[in-house]
Amino acid sequence: MQHILDAIMAGDTSSEDYAALEVPDHYTAAFVKKDEQGMFEGLASRDKDPRKSLHVEDVPLPELGPGEALVAVMASAINYNTVWTSIFEPVSTFGFLERYGRMSPLAKRHDLPYHVVGSDLAGVVLKTGLGVHSWKPGDEVVAHCLSVELESPDGHNDTMLDPEQRIWGFETNFGGLAQVALVKSNQLMPKPAHLTWEEAASPGLVNSTAYRQLVSTNGGNMKQGDNVLIWGASGGLGGFATQYALNGGATPICVVSNEEKAAIARKMGAELVINRSEEDYRFWKDERTQDPKEWKRFGAKIRELTGGEDIDIVFEHPGRETFGASVFVTRKGGTITTCASTTGYMHEYDNRYLWMNLKRIISSHFANYRESWEANRLIAKGKIHPTLSKSYALADVGQAALDVHKNAHQGKVGVLCLAPEEGLGVRDEELRSQHLDQINAFRGV
Template identity: 55%
Template sequence: MDSLIEAVLSDAPAEELLRRPLPDTYTAAHLHAEDQTVFDGTCDRDVRKTLRVGPVPMPELAVDEVLIAVMASSINYNTVWSATFEPLPTFTFLKRLGRQGGPAARHDLPWHVVGSDAAGVVVRVGTGVRRWQAGDHVVVSCVQVDDQEPATHADGMLGAEQRIWGFETNFGGLAHYAVVRASQLMPKPAHLTWEEAASTMLCAATSYRMLVSDRGARIKQGDIVLIWGATGGLGSYAVQLVRGGGGIAVGVVSSEEKAERLRALGCDLVINRAEVGLDQDISDDPEATVEAGKRLGGIIRGHFGEDPHVVFDYIGKATFGLSVFVVRRGGTVVTCGSSTGYQHRFDNRYLWMNLKRIVGSHAANLQEQSECNRLFRLGRLVPARSTVYPLTEVADAARLVQTNGHIGKVGVLCLAPRPGLGVTDRALRDRIGEHRLNPLRAEQTTETRSPVAAAPAH
């Protein structure tokens, strides 16, 4: 443990953090460019074969950047994409960024530190940073933008130089330290633990833009919203946003265990995929898709007397034809991600003849991220974290997400020595109530981890 980490863990004041030297290296979950062909000729691209935890060199800060001592992070599906080198090796993104020269050249390295969520303590700021200082407790937005690009000032997500930190950039959050732009930072909700706060921003803000923002589906009171994968990271926040906005949440899950957790989250109607014949992939069978859509629509109409106004779909290929079919006339399918594949097949007659809309959405701009973070700070949204792993077992954590064995968000402790630390507003936490926080956890008193097979040796 370096002396700066010791100072962070002892809650040292800002002046002491600044006195402690930066280490030359730090521990991080990272990928090696030399492993990009390791899965050639194999069927199972097991992320445990490529995700490594070990020392990497400490980069220098650009003038608009901040160095965070990462207390906790979490697994997002983009880490699975990175570790499987699909659909593109993320080293391709790093090379493209590096060609810009200047500070961007630092990102083009033969290793890639991954991770797109973090909560931690500011330990250094660049000379151009104004709003943050050493000692601040922060959460990190996953989005990096170029504030000198005109489109960014209309909507940060429209800028051509918008990138997802820790996926399309280096120096991500699954590490002891992370390099971020100052424009990625927001205050950490003071009543949340480090691991709770680190499980919020990427998924919750993405769901916020998809559903609440005027750039998404713009849900309103009384809207029926069908949510695929409703106990996943995105889906579990979608359920909360729909319910909090006066809508009616209909969640689809793949097991009875997930159905029980979803009912505890307050979902209005829970549907097991097997009920509508979705226990196998029917995306390439138009007739089976229509039949499953009729069954799904019938269940929803049987409960509420009408079809959904909005379908929330990040699953992609396996569900998209159903989404277009089942949403009501004039309704909206809002999509991102596509974890089962990007080539979506649907019957366009159900779209154009019924005046339906498809809205593409990606992450969230800083204002949307800030509005979403405010809901956490007020206790209107609660973390969807189900379990937590140490950084040394990050490959197992990512494998759990890769195989869809998880519920909600899978947290990762980086510098935090144990769960439950980081709360600085105990009164607010008590007012919200421990029983309301982390509703997707199997046990409310102990940390649990879903079992996965032992990782192969490197």
Template identity: 55%
Template structure:
């Protein structure tokens, strides 16, 4: 798949592997192409059942903002579509311009973000081309991926856990100048060394979902999975579920994957997951997992596979599954939740929570250390990308539509500065040792 070449000399140089001094010799462009929503289109979907994101996502030229001392400009080679891009594009649950307006009241650095357009995207891989005066660790020419956790170092809460900071934001969702453009603006403390054996599109599609799953399952702020734990994973071939399955297996847990088709069951099986439940075979009718007997049916299916109830339920679907999740968790078990893609108003029978001493644990995003740790696992070849499709930037609307309508597995990437797929590998030997089959499992 080809991506139309940019006229930007700086982007061309970054693409071709120019060193830092060469990049600094080339002027930063005053404009660049990006994917954005428009403030004056808020409300365009009112009263409509199908809120087609292709109507609200635009590709065009935007202005290069002024750089703050703790920031960098990255030439984005590839980015990924996450569900927060879908929320942004349908202006729900609130229009993201409300976030930009709030941020805009925090001095000149915030005011830069309060614009009539919002450049979206929370996952990216690319090349650093400029650094602010206060940046010490990073330099032009560095190959990086970007953590979407946007943390204020002056907030005391961030020193215990970045996610406990009251001012923590999701980059490209609650801030402007996100991943889906030829260039992006990020804070230096968002940067992570790019896994050298991955292509740009592979590297740019991991961090948000992989690190979210890491925090939920492995990190000290989540369910703290241990060896032998049975973990029920909803949507095991989705962006979050596909990394959760790998993390559970690597950590000595026992994943039980819920999927919606035999095709997805085969994909999960190829990941090494032995215990799989195809929800279409549970005969729950139109109500699905909101059926009054769904918990009993699913619980029996889990026990038939592994002989016991799950100690951890990996939950991010929300309304459609949450009541069942609470029911099937074992006595003293944990339902850990990071989202509600099917709706955020949940119903569950509280008797099964308090009388069986279960816990519901909220998990949101991840801190910088967790993002670095999961990328270390990726760099070691222990966790692999789950990329299934790649689109050129001009088709970012279609890429987001695929995620909106669940017509995908794993992750969906967008080429921004890269002209074609397969670029960016700097450790071919490691890639050869891992093998293309494992790296491209979700693209078969």
């Protein structure tokens, strides 16, 4: 791969020269093994260690198909789906690959005894398949993680509704935590020129997810003046939701778990912050019983901060632990948008507060290409900024995933793939200089 890295580092390699580069028949990647999917049986989730299941070794280069591209990956990032894959929860992802492999001979490539993971990347296009006209070798790109077939009519109004919708690097193989990735060409977007490789790679999944969940008409349809309750406001998703609320004229009410995270929220510009550890909210009396008195206490704190107003939109992703409180504190006619469930999938809430007050629960999952493009465009314009806190080498991807698994991180954790060091890949120094404080808001925390 050294000759490919040399071409990228040169900075002036032509598209023709990129097209002429020989792509090796193997590359280094982070993957889990099918014959190890039972390795953590009997262990609690918290005791499962991604460092034991994630391997970093050479794998064969996949065949390039129509409508696809091979990308030299300079940097990637860790998302919670990589943690799930690495600990084989809630199910082993090899089931996804097997089902995908039955769809067509081309999809069969994904059904392998190993699964290359990762749903973010920033890098350079190396090769394109038949039918690709918008991208060429040498283009500097990022990728969003929506993989669709679009052979059914269902997906042509909103591609997230395609029956064959998958998350690349989680429900497909050949993900971004590698030196090379295989993507569909309609996953590609221009790399923001003012960012380094690792900064550009980090927003992908969480930025697009937050955009759809909060801003898009498919999600919260946020408007100026809305009070937006954001759980985990300094985390991977919440850090972008906080920025979108501020950027869109709404008022974020940021919920965080400690003062360090509260400081990050304030650094982004949020003024209304609730530190859960200080307030000691206990929404559950025990594993089966919630405490409505704590919902009311939480609602009173929100009104204290907002001057008596309730929440218009809740940005929900913790799930079971917080969902009852989220439904309760939302104003009459308000909206709870939900994606993920990091504290449990079996949500419970008092339906009286939902149905009698005409509240709405809207499910949200990743984003379609248009939403992803808009979210990336805002990054490229310096309106929204990465939330990268630190980066690891590809060889240390297990530790990076463990950080996220243990919540021992802020914002996003990056991974250098081909990039030999941090700080490379900036093409627009002038724009960068205008936003350095925001770009580095999560650094060193």
